[in-house]
Amino acid sequence: MARSLGRIFNGLQRLGSVSPIQTQLRYPSTSVYQPVRRRSVLQAVPSFLSPKPRDFSLPNPSWGSELMQLYERYNSQCEVETEEGEKQEGPWKRVPSYNRALKYAPCGVYLSKIIQSKARLFTRNINDPGAAFEYVLFINREEQKCVGIFQAGHLLEGPPGHVHGGAIATMIDTVTGTHASFLSGPVVTANLNINYRRPIPLGSTVLIESSLDKKEGRKLFFSCKVTSTDGSKVHTETTVLFVSISASHLLLGG
Numbered sequence: 001m002a003r004s005l006g007r008i009f010n011g012l013q014r015l016g017s018v019s020p021i022q023t024q025l026r027y028p029s030t031s032v033y034q035p036v037r038r039r040s041v042l043q044a045v046p047s048f049l050s051p052k053p054r055d056f057s058l059p060n061p062s063w064g065s066e067l068m069q070l071y072e073r074y075n076s077q078c079e080v081e082t083e084e085g086e087k088q089e090g091p092w093k094r095v096p097s098y099n100r101a102l103k104y105a106p107c108g109v110y111l112s113k114i115i116q117s118k119a120r121l122f123t124r125n126i127n128d129p130g131a132a133f134e135y136v137l138f139i140n141r142e143e144q145k146c147v148g149i150f151q152a153g154h155l156l157e158g159p160p161g162h163v164h165g166g167a168i169a170t171m172i173d174t175v176t177g178t179h180a181s182f183l184s185g186p187v188v189t190a191n192l193n194i195n196y197r198r199p200i201p202l203g204s205t206v207l208i209e210s211s212l213d214k215k216e217g218r219k220l221f222f223s224c225k226v227t228s229t230d231g232s233k234v235h236t237e238t239t240v241l242f243v244s245i246s247a248s249h250l251l252l253g254g
């Protein structure tokens with residue numbers, strides 16, 4: 001069963017012909033979710049089987065002014081105007097975000113109904129806006145950087161009034177993991193090493209910046225910093241190692 005699912009998944013990935021992250025990044029970054037590639041792959045599928053998934057990385061009423069300001073700052077650099085007044089892709093891309101990782105893959109919506117259909121992405125499984133992880137990620141291909149803007153909700157408490165260290169680690173893993181997937185396709189975290197420097201108050205917004213240090217074969221080494229939004233306070237400093245895997249590594253249990 002697992003083997004045949006692996007074959008289906010690999011086949012579907014070949015059908016899509018681009019990696020999951022590359023697929024999503026083809027969508028016009030300043031617009032709401034527009035599944036250009038997915039539509040062409042799935043045209044023949046009845047529409048009742050393809051509900052439009054919610055993109056959690058778009059603003060909602062729980063977003064505070066800091067999250068909104070930073071979102072707008074990066075989003076305004078996703079599409080720029082040439083001197084002739086034409087619009088073209090800018091240096092940054094907003095990364096859409098759904099409540100199942102499989103929805104990123106070509107035909108993923110259908111696979112996600114077959115494989116562990118109740119599974120939900122850890123950071124996107126609370127429906128109450130603002131209660132837990134509110135965040136948006138942007139990627140800059142040229143500078144090989146990824147930033148996350150993260151507003152921590154009241155359900156993420158660790159030390160009284162402050163964010164749980166595991167929730168911070170989750171967000172660091174999410175930003176660097178998305179960055180690594182974008183650069184290299186499917187990966188898993190092999191090592192995550194965090195120095196917690198200052199606690200993060202619940203309800204506040206922080207900036208998470210990931211950069212690729214080096215790539216050696218299947219291994220990708222990243223540094224990641226969590227700071228206040230103006231960069232004046234460092235909350236954590238992290239190094240992360242990701243290892244590239246084939247899709248069957250996950251489907252067949254490693």
Ligand SMILES: CCCCCCCC/C=C\CCCCCCCC(=O)SCCNC(=O)CCNC(=O)[C@H](O)C(C)(C)COP(=O)(O)OP(=O)(O)OC[C@H]1O[C@@H](n2cnc3c(N)ncnc32)[C@H](O)[C@@H]1OP(=O)(O)O
Nearest residue numbers: 020101104173174177178181186188189190191243247254
């Ligand atoms: C189909 C998927 C599509 C995905 C699309 C996603 C889109 C984005 C979606 C949503 C965004 C959310 C993003 C969230 C991201 C979250 C990521 C996680 O949390 S992952 C869960 C936690 N991690 C694990 O469960 C790993 C468990 N470990 C393993 O599976 C294996 O140990 C693995 C793959 C890491 C290595 O196993 P081997 O057998 O394949 O390879 P070997 O030879 O052991 O290692 C390869 C190289 O790496 C080094 N290495 C391995 N582990 C190391 C370690 N812990 N420290 C240092 N080096 C290590 C080794 O020394 C070796 O190096 P030398 O090639 O010899 O130079």
